[in-house]
Amino acid sequence: MKKINSHKPMDAPEYFDCTCTDCGHVIRYIYDPQGNEIFTEIQLVSSGFWSRVKYAFKYIFKLNCKYGAWDCTILNNEDVPRLIKLLEKVEKNEVSDRPN
Ligand SMILES: [Zn+2]
Numbered sequence: 001m002k003k004i005n006s007h008k009p010m011d012a013p014e015y016f017d018c019t020c021t022d023c024g025h026v027i028r029y030i031y032d033p034q035g036n037e038i039f040t041e042i043q044l045v046s047s048g049f050w051s052r053v054k055y056a057f058k059y060i061f062k063l064n065c066k067y068g069a070w071d072c073t074i075l076n077n078e079d080v081p082r083l084i085k086l087l088e089k090v091e092k093n094e095v096s097d098r099p100n
Contacts, residue, residue, distance in 0.1 A: 008033040
């Protein structure tokens with residue numbers, strides 16, 4: 001009996017460092033060929049208890065920013081071709097029955 005396994009495993013994660021080298025700004029992308037999607041993951045910075053309480057208080061009452069809490073990652077120029085290569089995987093593997 002022939003085993004049918006059409007599930008494609010997810011690619012190895014791609015990590016992109018920020019130009020400031022802060023490990024809290026690292027972005028991780030994982031390409032899923034099954035759904036032709038890229039998962040974007042960003043690490044949440046861990047800090048001390050009272051710092052988190054203070055942050056939570058500000059978050060609850062929207063004292064940081066009315067749009068929520070934001071941080072940024074500045075992509076290194078030498079990582080641009082690697083990111084383009086990752087995005088091209090999605091472009092080349094267009095899934096026609098994908099919900100929009
Ligand atoms: Zn940074």
